[in-house]
Amino acid sequence: MIGHEVLRVFCGPDGAHGNRLGVVRDGAAVPGEARRQAVAKDLGFSETIFVDDAARGAIDIYTPSARLPFAGHPCVGAGWLLGVPALVTAAGVVDVRRDGDLTWIAGRADWAPGRTLREYGSAEEVDALPVPPPGEWIYAWAWQDEPSGRVRARGFPGRGDGIDEDEATGAAALLLTARLGRPLTVTQGRGSQIMTAPRPGGLIEVAGRVLREAPDQTG
CATH class of the missing domain: 3.10.310.10 (Diaminopimelate Epimerase; Chain A, domain 1)
Structure with a gap:
């Protein structure tokens, strides 16, 4: 290998x-x-x-x-x-910058692969979703707390390549931020967290915490 x-x-x-x-x-x-x-x-x-x-x-x-x-x-x-x-x-x-335990990157919405951003009425509805059949990349999301910009999301790549659900998807969060035009804190998958913020010139920053797995976990 x-x-x-x-x-x-x-x-x-x-x-x-x-x-x-x-x-x-x-x-x-x-x-x-x-x-x-x-x-x-x-x-x-x-x-x-x-x-x-x-x-x-x-x-x-x-x-x-x-x-x-x-x-x-x-x-x-x-x-x-x-x-x-x-x-x-x-x-x-x-562009890359560090801020405490967060690593921020800046990208553009037209760089991100296409996704269907599908809004639901509640975080509970998002939690209850089954994995959809392959064919469409679906980013299911709902407000957890709209005034504070907190979002619940799940990502379903739909490619049929063994990844039925993506645990955390920065490009989809970038697209959602571009659509909503405001900073977001996204909880995706089992409990991953993504932070975003619009910046001048059409850029969107995306941030998260990164850890290295121990060697015996790499397969």
Whole structure:
């Protein structure tokens, strides 16, 4: 198996949960899109990144079935891991900053892969949703507390590639923030947490806590 490590991105305030991210630090060891896609499928995380130049922050992002120009939890995880002021992705340059235990990245709504943002009447309705059949990327959300910007969400990629539900999805939270035009605190999945904020020039910042899994948890 290709050498890799695993981060948990968008952990809750207590360090629990978060979306697992596969990281292949030696991107040169896996040249070519077809080989990288095969490795990402074999690892089976919702996303895996290949680091092509750690000093420049150049990364390449894959789901088990597709290459992505931009994605939230891979960029937050890479920003935390590499400690660089910016990342170079296929979509563009992603600014990175740290604020306490949060890593913030800045992206644009038109970089994010398409999702259907589906609002429900309550957090309880979102909690009770079954996994829908494949075919559509659905971001189900409801206000937990609208005045304070607290949102409950779940993400269903619908790709049919083994990821039935995404634990925490930064790109979808970015799109929701762009639609609503206000900062949000999103609780997604089992208890992951995503913070967002609109910025000048059409940018949206997305933040979360990142932890490294112990080696015996990486599979």
